[in-house]
Amino acid sequence: MKLLEERILEEGQVRPGNVLKVDCFLNHQLDVALLDAIGEEFYRLFQADGITKILTIEASGIAIACMAARHFEVPVVFAKKAKSKNLDGEVYTSVVHSYTYGKDYDITLAQKFLTPGDTVLIVDDFLANGKAIQGLLDICQQAGATVGGIGVCIEKGFQPGGALLRKAGYKLASLAIVDSMSDDALTFRPQD
Amino acid sequence: MKLLEERILEEGQVRPGNVLKVDCFLNHQLDVALLDAIGEEFYRLFQADGITKILTIEASGIAIACMAARHFEVPVVFAKKAKSKNLDGEVYTSVVHSYTYGKDYDITLAQKFLTPGDTVLIVDDFLANGKAIQGLLDICQQAGATVGGIGVCIEKGFQPGGALLRKAGYKLASLAIVDSMSDDALTFRPQD
Numbered sequence: 218m219k220l221l222e223e224r225i226l227e228e229g230q231v232r233p234g235n236v237l238k239v240d241c242f243l244n245h246q247l248d249v250a251l252l253d254a255i256g257e258e259f260y261r262l263f264q265a266d267g268i269t270k271i272l273t274i275e276a277s278g279i280a281i282a283c284m285a286a287r288h289f290e291v292p293v294v295f296a297k298k299a300k301s302k303n304l305d306g307e308v309y310t311s312v313v314h315s316y317t318y319g320k321d322y323d324i325t326l327a328q329k330f331l332t333p334g335d336t337v338l339i340v341d342d343f344l345a346n347g348k349a350i351q352g353l354l355d356i357c358q359q360a361g362a363t364v365g366g367i368g369v370c371i372e373k374g375f376q377p378g379g380a381l382l383r384k385a386g387y388k389l390a391s392l393a394i395v396d397s398m399s400d401d402a403l404t405f406r407p408q409d
Numbered sequence: 410m411k412l413l414e415e416r417i418l419e420e421g422q423v424r425p426g427n428v429l430k431v432d433c434f435l436n437h438q439l440d441v442a443l444l445d446a447i448g449e450e451f452y453r454l455f456q457a458d459g460i461t462k463i464l465t466i467e468a469s470g471i472a473i474a475c476m477a478a479r480h481f482e483v484p485v486v487f488a489k490k491a492k493s494k495n496l497d498g499e500v501y502t503s504v505v506h507s508y509t510y511g512k513d514y515d516i517t518l519a520q521k522f523l524t525p526g527d528t529v530l531i532v533d534d535f536l537a538n539g540k541a542i543q544g545l546l547d548i549c550q551q552a553g554a555t556v557g558g559i560g561v562c563i564e565k566g567f568q569p570g571g572a573l574l575r576k577a578g579y580k581l582a583s584l585a586i587v588d589s590m591s592d593d594a595l596t597f598r599p600q601d
Binding site for chain 1: 437
């Protein structure tokens with residue numbers, strides 16, 4: 218997606234440890250017009266896949282999921298990272314490893330919000346090692362829901378998450394794939 | 410806001426400890442059409458207040474802030490609850506007490522995203538004791554930003570947060586104010 222690639226080149230910042238900071242527009246400050254264009258692009262790519270629900274994980278994924286859901290006209294449901302006191306009833310849980318923080322955390326979703334009748338589009342801001350998305354896939358499997366597709370804004374193509382998901386047969390759309398990055402250069406994988 | 414009050418009556422559930430569960434549409438599963446109507450209502454109420462930025466706190470506030478920002482055509486910025494490894498540079502921090510969890514937590518915002526030139530609309534899903542919003546007000550004060558208004562979806566009118574904010578002179582709009590609730594009855598404060 219040209220618009221997103223251009224924005225990454227203009228405002229993204231490369232930091233030590235393979236960190237690509239896009240906090241000016243994607244995950245701390247949010248450019249809602251850009252997010253809406255991203256949502257529209259996900260709709261273009263997945264509109265024929267019978268999506269009934271958009272699933273993401275707090276916090277950065279929520280904005281993207283909402284702007285996509287406007288176009289699909291389906292509900293969003295987001296997995297929580299901490300077990301909330303107010304989450305009563307049965308829940309699905311999965312364990313996600315965070316490389317950024319070097320630790321595991323639980324994600325939780327109320328069972329009533331995901332059923333075998335659902336066809337799910339999973340969305341998130343980043344895909345690197347893919348552990349968060351694997352956790353969401355695990356929850357879909359527990360629910361017996363169908364995974365209609367996976368949409369991420371930025372994939373780090375030099376980390377293994379995207380390749381693993383494609384090899385497993387998922388329909389994965391990454392709107393920008395960064396194949397290499399350094400302080401003074403950032404290369405995107407060509408896409409149609 | 411009639412639409413929100415009706416939805417609370419239809420799907421809200423009262424739980425022990427003054428908990429009003431609205432997770433079907435507001436803060437776990439998200440009804441994006443309803444959120445868009447909420448965003449439009451905030452725009453109607455605050456469009457003349459010169460808002461340049463919408464400020465909220467992760468996670469539930471993000472969806473509401475984004476849907477409001479579409480109407481204001483301004484960026485969203487959200488305070489983070491945990492200090493992120495990827496938050497470099499100078500940050501504003503404040504301490505918020507959570508009654509739900511019985512503990513204090515830090516909220517953090519990169520300084521570059523809030524300046525003395527900003528006029529801020531603070532939004533959140535709930536207002537009860539008002540501690541989260543006090544934390545956001547503290548961050549606005551640290552930034553030297555002007556608070557143009559505060560918009561919340563549901564105020565628990567029997568808890569002190571709303572009254573304190575009004576007494577302090579803030580322009581506070583609560584789209585639904587619950588004055589009392591029990592297992593079988595829920596009373597809204599009449600509003601224009």
